[in-house]
Amino acid sequence: MTRALEVGRAALAATEGEAEVVAHAETSGLARFASSEVHQPTLIDNVVVTLRVVRDGRTGVASTNRVDEDGLAELAQRASEAAKSAPADPDFPGLAEPAALPRVKGYDAPTAELGPEDQARGAAEAIAASDVPVYGFFTSGLSELAVVSSTGLEADQQMTDAMTLVVAADNGCSGYAEATSWRAGAIDPAAVAREASEKAAQTNGAKEIEPSTYAAVLEPYAFADLLQYFSYDSFGALGLLEERSYFAGRLGERVFDERISIADDSLDPRGLPKAFDFEGSPKRRVELVVDGVARGVVWDRTTAKRAGNGASTTGHAPPQGLADEGPLPSALSVAAGDAESTQELVERVGDGLYITRLHYLGVVQPREGVITGMTRDGTFRIRDGKIAEPLVNLRFTVSVPELLQEVHGLTREVSLVNASNFYGERYPYGALVPALATARFNITGVGSAPGI
Amino acid sequence: MALGAGAEYADARAVVRRSQFVTTKNGRVEQLADAESEGIGVRVLVDGAWGFACDRRLSTEGAREAALRACAFAKAAGGRGRRALAPVEAHSGSYRTSVDRDPFAISLAEKVELCLRADEALAGPDVIVRQAMVRAQRDHKVLLSSEGTDVEHELVECGGGIDCAASGDGVYQLRSYPSAHVGTSEQGGWEVVERLGLEREAPRVAEQASALLRADVCPAKLTTLVLDSDQAGLQVHESVGHPTELDRVYGTEASYAGTSFLKPDDLGSLRYGSEHMNVTADPTTPGGLGTFAFDDEGVPAKRQPIVEAGLLTGFLTSRETAARIGAGAGGSMRADSWNRMPLVRMTNLHLEPGEGRFEDLLADVDDGVYMETNKSWSIDDKRLNFQFGTQIAWEIKRGKLGRMLRDATYTGITPEFWGKLDAVAGPDAWRLNGLTNCGKGQPGQSAHVSHGAAPARFRDVQIGVKA
Numbered sequence: 028m029t030r031a032l033e034v035g036r037a038a039l040a041a042t043e044g045e046a047e048v049v050a051h052a053e054t055s056g057l058a059r060f061a062s063s064e065v066h067q068p069t070l071i072d073n074v075v076v077t078l079r080v081v082r083d084g085r086t087g088v089a090s091t092n093r094v095d096e097d098g099l100a101e102l103a104q105r106a107s108e109a110a111k112s113a114p115a116d117p118d119f120p121g122l123a124e125p126a127a128l129p130r131v132k133g134y135d136a137p138t139a140e141l142g143p144e145d146q147a148r149g150a151a152e153a154i155a156a157s158d159v160p161v162y163g164f165f166t167s168g169l170s171e172l173a174v175v176s177s178t179g180l181e182a183d184q185q186m187t188d189a190m191t192l193v194v195a196a197d198n199g200c201s202g203y204a205e206a207t208s209w210r211a212g213a214i215d216p217a218a219v220a221r222e223a224s225e226k227a228a229q230t231n232g233a234k235e236i237e238p239s240t241y242a243a244v245l246e247p248y249a250f251a252d253l254l255q256y257f258s259y260d261s262f263g264a265l266g267l268l269e270e271r272s273y274f275a276g277r278l279g280e281r282v283f284d285e286r287i288s289i290a291d292d293s294l295d296p297r298g299l300p301k302a303f304d305f306e307g308s309p310k311r312r313v314e315l316v317v318d319g320v321a322r323g324v325v326w327d328r329t330t331a332k333r334a335g336n337g338a339s340t341t342g343h344a345p346p347q348g349l350a351d352e353g354p355l356p357s358a359l360s361v362a363a364g365d366a367e368s369t370q371e372l373v374e375r376v377g378d379g380l381y382i383t384r385l386h387y388l389g390v391v392q393p394r395e396g397v398i399t400g401m402t403r404d405g406t407f408r409i410r411d412g413k414i415a416e417p418l419v420n421l422r423f424t425v426s427v428p429e430l431l432q433e434v435h436g437l438t439r440e441v442s443l444v445n446a447s448n449f450y451g452e453r454y455p456y457g458a459l460v461p462a463l464a465t466a467r468f469n470i471t472g473v474g475s476a477p478g479i
Numbered sequence: 480m481a482l483g484a485g486a487e488y489a490d491a492r493a494v495v496r497r498s499q500f501v502t503t504k505n506g507r508v509e510q511l512a513d514a515e516s517e518g519i520g521v522r523v524l525v526d527g528a529w530g531f532a533c534d535r536r537l538s539t540e541g542a543r544e545a546a547l548r549a550c551a552f553a554k555a556a557g558g559r560g561r562r563a564l565a566p567v568e569a570h571s572g573s574y575r576t577s578v579d580r581d582p583f584a585i586s587l588a589e590k591v592e593l594c595l596r597a598d599e600a601l602a603g604p605d606v607i608v609r610q611a612m613v614r615a616q617r618d619h620k621v622l623l624s625s626e627g628t629d630v631e632h633e634l635v636e637c638g639g640g641i642d643c644a645a646s647g648d649g650v651y652q653l654r655s656y657p658s659a660h661v662g663t664s665e666q667g668g669w670e671v672v673e674r675l676g677l678e679r680e681a682p683r684v685a686e687q688a689s690a691l692l693r694a695d696v697c698p699a700k701l702t703t704l705v706l707d708s709d710q711a712g713l714q715v716h717e718s719v720g721h722p723t724e725l726d727r728v729y730g731t732e733a734s735y736a737g738t739s740f741l742k743p744d745d746l747g748s749l750r751y752g753s754e755h756m757n758v759t760a761d762p763t764t765p766g767g768l769g770t771f772a773f774d775d776e777g778v779p780a781k782r783q784p785i786v787e788a789g790l791l792t793g794f795l796t797s798r799e800t801a802a803r804i805g806a807g808a809g810g811s812m813r814a815d816s817w818n819r820m821p822l823v824r825m826t827n828l829h830l831e832p833g834e835g836r837f838e839d840l841l842a843d844v845d846d847g848v849y850m851e852t853n854k855s856w857s858i859d860d861k862r863l864n865f866q867f868g869t870q871i872a873w874e875i876k877r878g879k880l881g882r883m884l885r886d887a888t889y890t891g892i893t894p895e896f897w898g899k900l901d902a903v904a905g906p907d908a909w910r911l912n913g914l915t916n917c918g919k920g921q922p923g924q925s926a927h928v929s930h931g932a933a934p935a936r937f938r939d940v941q942i943g944v945k946a
Contacts, residue, residue, distance in 0.1 A: 112587035147555035450923035474864035
């Protein structure tokens with residue numbers, strides 16, 4: 028039995044009546060480095076129990092990390108008090124019933140057993156592999172999620188993840204690479220550092236360009252970041268119901284190039300697999316866009332009931348602390364294309380930009396999918412079908428739908444790009460995406476040269 | 480324990496946090512949560528290498544195990560053996576937020592009722608989403624160090640806000656009060672929320688959201704820009720606060736939030752903006768979310784100029800970065816919880832007021848735009864090229880506000896933009912705004928930071944997005 032399930036059962040036992048417990052445990056280490064030296068090594072060990080109590084259709088939530096008898100008894104009292112304070116919600120769907128859960132991968136015992144020496148070694152391997160000073164981290168962790176409910180539902184899962192992230196940078200140059208897997212053995216920190224370092228070496232002497240609309244190749248890091256931000260408003264049921272989604276009024280319509288198919292698929296072993304969501308409902312693969320046609324969004328039981336249109340949960344209930352954001356994708360997956368490599372995409376573009384990654388994105392207009400941000404750590408001009416001179420960091424302001432409506436191609440290979448940033452309790456998630464070539468990438472300003 | 484395991488320096492921070500959060504949406508309770516979290520974080524320096532570990536048990540055993548694990552991580556990670564800390568006198572003391580009404584003595588039912596009243600008052604034509612939220616947090620924190628620091632804080636903060644969305648004819652618009660992104664917060668008791676007057680302001684907010692649907696799109700041009708205190712505060716946060724964090728200047732945040740266009744030797748010589756620009760870091764500001772008696776390294780709180788009459792005169796520092804630059808003693812180190820390492824953070828960073836009223840700023844504008852309440856924000860990794868958007872704007876014609884405009888954005892390069900500052904309104908127009916979503920660090924941390932600012936005027940600014 029996992030630690031999370033044990034704590035979840037104890038919390039439920041300490042609570043009378045209708046209730047649901049989510050127990051989330053984390054054991055992790057992150058060796059962060061800068062200027063090729065570890066400077067912020069952090070070890071975390073915690074378990075957080077969130078109790079949702081239901082009293083006559085009124086719900087209240089409390090959480091704690093005191094999981095002894097007294098702590099759980101007080102938790103039950105606080106959650107009950109909260110429930111008494113709320114009016115009944117006619118749209119409350121009730122607590123989830125037990126359901127068969129999909130079998131997923133996502134746990135690797137050797138990764139779970141990694142300790143501080145191993146995490147420090149991962150950082151050291153990255154540091155040693157680069158001639159250019161490196162900034163980044165190696166991290167690994169074990170996360171456990173258990174949902175236990177008075178309906179008889181019991182779901183628990185152990186998830187492992189490991190990641191190396193490297194910015195290789197010096198005066199006037201910088202490059203980026205990352206690698207994530209639920210198996211630490213699949214990650215080579217030295218290879219990540221070499222990729223970042225080699226990219227950095229190509230960025231010296233960056234030039235400015237005139238703001239305009241360019242064709243562009245987006246590496247998976249850049250494409251995943253853009254898609255993740257677009258998904259916050261457009262791929263979740265709440266955004267659809269509240270009309271801030273680009274898909275509002277457009278489901279069933281052709282919205283993107285026919286080569287674009289996007290799903291949310293937590294079951295895919297190439298990603299960071301999950302079997303259930305934060306109310307214990309089974310995860311389902313959800314087709315969001317098929318051959319350029321908007322097909323759906325992700326749902327939880329609350330939004331499905333609120334919609335009242337026959338929708339049902341797809342296994343995307345958020346943690347209670349993020350309930351106001353509604354269900355959101357956590358495993359975006361873009362169908363691969365037919366290009367053998369990013370080089371082939373560069374050839375298809377002919378004249379344009381090559382963009383490694385993006386920085387500090389902001390949603391300007393959610394309904395139109397307009398997003399702004401900067402390029403970073405490897406921006407180049409494409410000329411005559413080849414990567415040409417390096418460019419300074421560029422400000423872009425793009426409509427994601429426009430960007431995806433005229434596509435030159437996508438690579439056959441997809442990469443897992445991490446999206447978690449490790450705020451709060453560790454819950455690894457990311458997107459599986461290919462590199463993309465688009466005819467429309469709108470540059471609206473120029474920034475500084477790459478480098479420290 | 481840490482010293483016995485080889486550390487030359489160690490500090491331990493025990494934190495007990497209680498927080499409550501209530502959100503209502505369209506007349507329903509969306510979130511009703513009562514959270515607590517506690518634990519101890521131990522930071523050590525072993526042969527010049529940092530290590531940090533934590534334990535959720537507030538016990539001798541938990542502290543001991545965290546210390547040993549922190550030392551083990553520091554030894555495994557290694558270092559170059561040359562980390563100096565700026566000397567700080569070991570202090571003992573305590574600090575407690577002044578509270579009129581304990582927010583945890585206010586029932587959750589009362590909090591729900593307040594939100595539902597404000598939520599209902601947001602109802603209006605075209606309004607499809609009404610949302611109200613209130614929050615309260617109390618941190619009880621004790622910091623001990625191997626140098627003899629022994630300080631205790633009880634920090635209480637409260638806040639709230641309202642948002643509404645209007646939709647029609649394919650146009651979608653948001654309006655918030657007093658600020659977007661979970662309203663605003665201050666250190667203090669429930670009186671902070673009561674002062675906001677959420678229910679009172681709701682009809683105006685709803686009316687503006689609806690009116691925005693029919694407003695003209697803000698044009699793209701070079702013009703005079705007046706920012707409200709909310710957006711001026713965010714401008715300070717992003718383009719002055721972050722770049723003057725000395726850890727970013729030294730590159731230690733390069734892998735996530737980014738670096739800075741500033742260099743250590745810019746101190747005292749770099750022209751940051753016009754003579755109207757005066758920015759102060761002040762961890763003693765009453766009500767500030769970054770207010771304390773001692774930071775998370777035990778350094779006493781001290782008001783410090785960052786930019787004086789447009790000249791860079793200060794950095795936000797830790798003991799380590801202060802020692803590297805040979806100036807100051809730190810004082811800006813904060814961690815967002817017991818299970819994170821302290822980082823260099825803004826405390827309360829203010830744009831100091833100038834003179835006159837908001838109307839006086841407008842009076843000297845023949846043609847321009849006034850922008851209010853942040854909506855979107857983005858800035859590059861060196862904090863130079865930025866683009867911000869606001870929820871609402873009005874054109875300024877011959878010294879008066881004219882027609883309403885929607886989808887307003889402006890862009891610029893940090894020192895050039897601040898160089899165009901030609902007036903800041905006076906103390907009567909100066910407002911303190913507290914935000915709770917400042918991200919930094921790996922693993923990620925969210926800091927709570929306050930900014931005081933009055934409306935400010937900038938000449939020849941690029942507004943809108945050039946086609």
